[in-house]
Amino acid sequence: MTTASTPRQRRSPGPRRSPGAAPTVVPAAPLADLLHERVLDWYRREARDLPWRAPDATPWSIMVSEFMLQQTPVKRVLPKWQEWMERWPTPAALAAEPPGEAIRAWGRLGYPGRALRLHSAATAITQRHGGRVPEDHAALLALPGVGEYTAAAVASFAFRQRHAVLDTNVRRVYARVVDGVQYPPNATTAAERRTAAAHLPEDAETAARWAVAVMELGALVCTARTPECARCPLADACAWRLAGHPPHDGPARRGQAYAGTDRQVRGRLLAVLREADGPVEQARLDQVWDDAVQRARALDGLVADGLVEPVEQGVYRLPG
DNA sequence: GATCCGTGGTT
DNA sequence: TAACCAAGGAT
Numbered sequence: 001m002t003t004a005s006t007p008r009q010r011r012s013p014g015p016r017r018s019p020g021a022a023p024t025v026v027p028a029a030p031l032a033d034l035l036h037e038r039v040l041d042w043y044r045r046e047a048r049d050l051p052w053r054a055p056d057a058t059p060w061s062i063m064v065s066e067f068m069l070q071q072t073p074v075k076r077v078l079p080k081w082q083e084w085m086e087r088w089p090t091p092a093a094l095a096a097e098p099p100g101e102a103i104r105a106w107g108r109l110g111y112p113g114r115a116l117r118l119h120s121a122a123t124a125i126t127q128r129h130g131g132r133v134p135e136d137h138a139a140l141l142a143l144p145g146v147g148e149y150t151a152a153a154v155a156s157f158a159f160r161q162r163h164a165v166l167d168t169n170v171r172r173v174y175a176r177v178v179d180g181v182q183y184p185p186n187a188t189t190a191a192e193r194r195t196a197a198a199h200l201p202e203d204a205e206t207a208a209r210w211a212v213a214v215m216e217l218g219a220l221v222c223t224a225r226t227p228e229c230a231r232c233p234l235a236d237a238c239a240w241r242l243a244g245h246p247p248h249d250g251p252a253r254r255g256q257a258y259a260g261t262d263r264q265v266r267g268r269l270l271a272v273l274r275e276a277d278g279p280v281e282q283a284r285l286d287q288v289w290d291d292a293v294q295r296a297r298a299l300d301g302l303v304a305d306g307l308v309e310p311v312e313q314g315v316y317r318l319p320g
Numbered sequence: 321g322a323t324c325c326g327t328g329g330t331t
Numbered sequence: 332t333a334a335c336c337a338a339g340g341a342t
């Protein structure tokens with residue numbers, strides 16, 4: 001649900017503190033306004049200088065960054081995003097090439113299905129939206145590979161709309177500051193959406209800055225393992241800190257095994273196809289994994305997912 | 321709602 | 332070192 005049409009909080013034009021003045025009486029302004037000022041001030045000072053946040057970033061470049069950043073760290077995305085923007089500066093440019101080129105250019109970012117969906121999204125944008133990334137939240141959500149988070153992120157970051165942008169960083173900040181727990185639930189809950197909506201600034205532009213600022217706070221200060229509360233602008237208001245940093249209560253979140261899984265096999269198979277110029281013989285694919293049953297299952301899965309295309313019996317390539 | 325889907329850096 | 336973590340999405 002978008003929060004754009006359901007403003008839940010007033011924004012009273014109460015007296016502002018002079019910049020730099022120490023907070024004296026906290027309840028003077030609504031709590032939310034105080035949090036906003038703190039985080040926005042912090043963001044002004046500490047935000048990373050990321051290219052997709054630059055004034056000349058386009059909605060498309062922002063959307064590409066969001067796809068790449070789905071489960072992949074900023075540091076690894078940066079060089080690949082630069083390459084993509086030079087090669088495919090518009091959705092139409094990407095759509096004009098076969099999907100296999102997107103998969104190849106995705107390199108080792110991981111989850112290559114994202115590359116395929118981004119190519120599909122570029123095609124849809126070119127065909128259905130005149131080559132321009134749609135501003136409408138529902139239209140964004142309808143694009144392949146665009147889910148709740150990405151739709152809100154693009155609408156907020158690119159089009160300055162008022163949406164709750166709930167990523168893992170933001171969820172962690174709210175879990176700590178508001179709920180007083182170390183970690184958010186495994187899956188996003190309705191309660192979390194309500195919390196995020198309730199803390200969203202009224203004004204759209206302010207909401208957009210708040211969205212990226214809270215995310216940045218979670219990424220740089222309120223980190224998963226070793227939060228640096230000493231640097232946190234919300235430290236004195238954080239329920240988790242005030243409660244003495246109680247450890248996560250409940251079952252440990254199960255780590256995702258990788259070694260020996262189909263995913264690892266798929267990764268190796270696709271790596272061979274990515275690095276090859278053209279179609280690849282079965283014999284070359286057979287070398288990446290001993291277990292023939294698992295190997296065949298992984299290859300079938302790649303074909304079923306549209307990441308690999310059978311050319312003829314025993315020959316495969318990236319989709320053309 | 322649980323599982324699957326890559327890859328590499330950090331602790 | 333094994334486990335954890337990283338701007339999620341689809342089924």
